[in-house]
Amino acid sequence: MLNRLSRPAVRLVERYLPDAYLLVLLLTLVAAASAVLVERQAPIAVLRMWGGGFWSLLAFSMQMLLVLATGFMLASTPLVKGWLSRLAGLARGPGGAIVLVSLVSLAASWVNWGFGLVVGALFARELAAQVRVDYRLLVASAYSGFVVWHGGLAGSIPLTIATEGHFMVDSMGVVPTTRTIFAPYNLAIVALLFIVVPLVNRWMLPPEDEAVLHAPEPEASTPPRSGATSPAERLEDSRWLSWLVGLAGIGFLADHFIGGGGLDLNIVNQAFLMLAIVLHGTPRRLLASLQQAVRGGAGIVIQFPFYAGIMAIMVDSGLAATLSQGFVSIATERTLPFWSFIAGGVLNLFVPSGGGQWAVQAPIMVPAAEALGADVARVAMGVAWGDAWTNLVQPFWALPVLALAGLKARDIMGFCLVQMLVTGLVIGACLLWL
Template sequence: MAVRDTDAPAEKGLARTAQALARGTEKWFPDAYIFALVGVLVVALAAFANGSSPQNVVDAFGNGFWDLTAFTLQMAMVVLTGYVVATSPPVARLITRLAALPNNPRTAVSFVALMSCSVSFLNWGLSLVFGGLLARAIARRRDLSVDYRALGAAAFMGLGAVWALGMSSSAAQLQATASSLPPALLRITGVLDFGTTIFTWQSLVMCVIIIVLTVIIAHFSAPTGAAITTAEALKVDLDDTIAEPPTRTRPGEWLEYSRVLPILAGAMTLGWLVSQLLSKPVLSVVSSLNGYLLVFLMLGLVLHGTPRRFLDAVARAVPATAGILVQFPLYAAMAAILTKSEGRGGVTVSEHLATFFTEVGGGGAFAVVIAVYTVILGLFVPSGGGKWLVEAPYVMQSATDVQMNLGWTVQIYNVAEALPNLINPFFMLPLLAVLGLRARDLIGFTFLQFLFHFPVVLLLVWLLGTTFTFEPPVIPA
């Protein structure tokens, strides 16, 4: 495998720009948890400025800290189920076959970007691990020298481009699940199933356009020739051999190695899914977050074949959920301070923000204003679901006030929410663990994607938004 010559000519074009961007972003960006802590302080200061008493603010902080306990577990399970499915033997064999398809370095990078975005439409957790393992498999090829940093950045494109436009979108899943919605938000929006968000033709068109743009940029920003830095040059161990579980030694372990139990559990899950599809509208079934997680978890069990292999995969997946578990309570606290800590005249910060967006978002500018705001806030709160709960009460109230379609407002948030991921490395963490790289190795390439995506996203949310009409929310009894 070729190793980069340190005396070789520097990269040119987009590849050169990507590396220049990497040096600055890695130097100045702290850990994502720091952003969350700072966010709590900023929100608290905003509440004080609004006239809230210290007692009201700390009460809202403490009382709201665990408001997202159920949703936190659900989001952690999205990551875990994606990891378990991606590391199963059948998927591993599929990855090996796919890795043999590209025939040159740039095609390999753009191919990984395409696969990452495509899989992300189904499950963003699956996309991270699947893309990372595909990048490693391509890097192991002896007949093809590919820049490992560009491969890694391409593997992240599902999270940096279209994840929130897919079926595992935290905001869309939340809006489609009445039991997960805070009562204050439910009274504003009602329940919005995937037919009003993910599966509108406007959202699907936007998704396709962004995927095409992502693949093109990945292709032309990939270093070639002497500018390539391989995994070997980066001293990355590419051995993905997974040790087989030890041979059972006690009678009590027999069921751990049984293939019958996973098959029976899979059959029960399939029976439940069929029953749901026969008794409920299809969109309400596929929009159910709990049902979605059940299917993916049992699919992972079936694909691993035995409970022992499945449990080993779960143990490897758990560390990737750490960031979600410790950060989501902070997002819940932020949302509580914004919506419950009353200031002068009994008005909350959330209500002030709703008034502001209503005033500046008239005349067709609402979509652009919300998208820009979402990107900025996303740099400090890198969480699709957690941040939606912070934004949604005032954003959706503003959308109602300016007669913007509520389903499209969710999609404006979704497409804009992905953009900060290209700069803030929080969601890179599980992928970096798979790749054996650091954020600085990827972020130059992803920052370059951001520079192209940002204006395109603003144009799309404005143009496609003009095709919608406002529909009043249906509030459940």
Template structure:
């Protein structure tokens, strides 16, 4: 594991650099593989830059709201209570991984922050009991949710395909309901198997009784609660519980009306449901503003990268490169093997396009076009992309950065463990795509 850790730390550039390099690669590909000239390529790229502005905001909100939700008083209190539950040599590692995965299935932004908080709090609780736990393995468990998140409630590709007027829905010509993707029986079974495998892997990875462990440093046990002073009438307003409770109740009423009238789950509804819970749980505007400031630093790279992904999408559509790539998939795939090959390709692409939303924009239309040519249901393409995207998150350092910053570790400290989990889940997802077949809807 050591050589791989060193390789990643020394030679893998930032996610932004990946996006820039991928832009150049796609431009060259369009010039070589299509009849487009340099002017056509640059024009397609420039015209596409603004194509994902609404989607970019939706993705940024999911991460920001997930961070805020994980740090609201009741959720933080629940995490502290949970941290005292697991004891012994094996259970703390299994427990952190399982709770993190459940949180990530609710929303990936929440899963990232819950993983970091729970790993540090379980480590702190163990220190107070005089027990020694291997902190890097706990943090690896706290990152494992990113290997299952795309099968859950905040999955970018399924939600985008279910959202009217989204770029995927427009490409298909209709929306794909979540009952055919996230809430399909075959996906729920895959989720259950994946969680069982993750728990088994962490049980096997737990250090033996006499093994050396790297404990969490004692100074990291300090509290980071929000503190504020109430001195002026304006401060009293900012400290008022009612001023967050009122919009929270209004949003709750809106969601009830939305679903009563037959409304579906879309990216916007997912975000409004998270915001509703936050407004109902947060102590006051003071706390909400402070948590927003803290969480905003995690959103910057998304805002910078998505125009580049949109530009790539513009090149692929404007030059006809998307048809060339989909034809190449059709040439080697059959209806029975399409899901597996699409999954493998998505796992590779994710290493260069670490955002699930960005990957849905870049690769989604390609896979959907190939699926249509082969007579494969579009939900197979959507979930193959989802499974592949989430799998290689375990060795892609981009999404680990917020968690590692909280835990004060380096990517090399956890990569060996997450690699083992990735291999095990790779088997699960490969088998799932083969079993699902080309027409799971019948």
């Protein structure tokens, strides 16, 4: 049934979903028009909101470029390529490949979202080299594991409200992770998704005659030096410099974790980079890998500023608050976590940032939870799951995966749309009845 359902969804998306850059332009116009028509903002005020927020994600954009580059460089080292190859060898046929990449992505994303994005995409590339399987669905399966990130160890909302002095502490206090990430209902959602997501991906597998296969792009080679070399060229081929700097970086990371430091995006990128420096051995090999890695980063460079502008319009105009308040107005004590989930999912299409969403929704959701007598921790996790849920059809987070895989958003979003419908039912039902 899911295979039959996925076919029209894939055809619909392939026909009508524009390139991710065109989509962000359309979202910009929708957000601006809504701010004028719904919030009665003056056009010049909306223009200033948009322009004022346009560059607010510069640091994050650089982080995402490094997710792409450092992850690719690490995966192209002989050691990691060997590990990925052996792991891919566990797949028995196309169905096994789809299930395996789904499970690997789910596990990696639960640990850390940046780690999950990179590992899933690179593992999909390796599987495509060994198994004849629809490459679109393979990459969609790798990306679908991302749906669990906000219920995992790096979830920004549960970690924020578990931190002393967070911005809503006067209203809700400090909420320990035992009531959010490690609460029985949240662990049940994660466990169910570890079952449902791989099965749904497997059931969407098209027949062999309809499969779109893919031959991965050959990786950049590093030609050997010929003839006499200069001192600078010998330095480019030396191992001692790479090992000295790379091992120093690994030492810093060890000290960071021994001292109780956590795993955030900067630490993930630093770990990938230092390991890549050591495992490539020479600077010349590392730079050859880097040149290939950065080819797919153009989408991140051009699109993330537009999303920053959209986020500014949604927040500063009051649109995000109006949207959240609309869902709160129809909620009861039992249903508020569910409507928080739906509101978070809708808002995420325009504000694809978990921390950004919580900053907008918390001043509305927390007082509503107190007024209705609802569990404020469950309401917060409703927002978190809503943010993670609609990422399945939001190209913002898919851009690094698509760049690593060499695909466009329309290639995978038909499959992701089906996955979003199914996982939405699972998460929503759990928030209502568990």
